[in-house]
Amino acid sequence: MKEKIEQLFYSVKDMATMFGATEASIRARISRKEIPTVKFFGRVMISRQWLNETLKQLEEEQDSLYISDDVGTFLDS
Numbered sequence: 001m002k003e004k005i006e007q008l009f010y011s012v013k014d015m016a017t018m019f020g021a022t023e024a025s026i027r028a029r030i031s032r033k034e035i036p037t038v039k040f041f042g043r044v045m046i047s048r049q050w051l052n053e054t055l056k057q058l059e060e061e062q063d064s065l066y067i068s069d070d071v072g073t074f075l076d077s
Contacts, residue, residue: 009047012044035050036050
């Protein structure tokens, strides 16, 4: 039976592909410390855990914006 090996880190190229960005833009964010990295054998890698946590936080922030918009509309009625 084959065991699935989970990808724990993404390369700069992986991140650029996932988000439709350039590698240069991802590297710029890394240099500004907006994206934390680790190095493996000289390669810059981004943690899948960090990415998942960041996406979850962004989703929660967007959800709270929708809630406040609904409340504002309700209060204006």
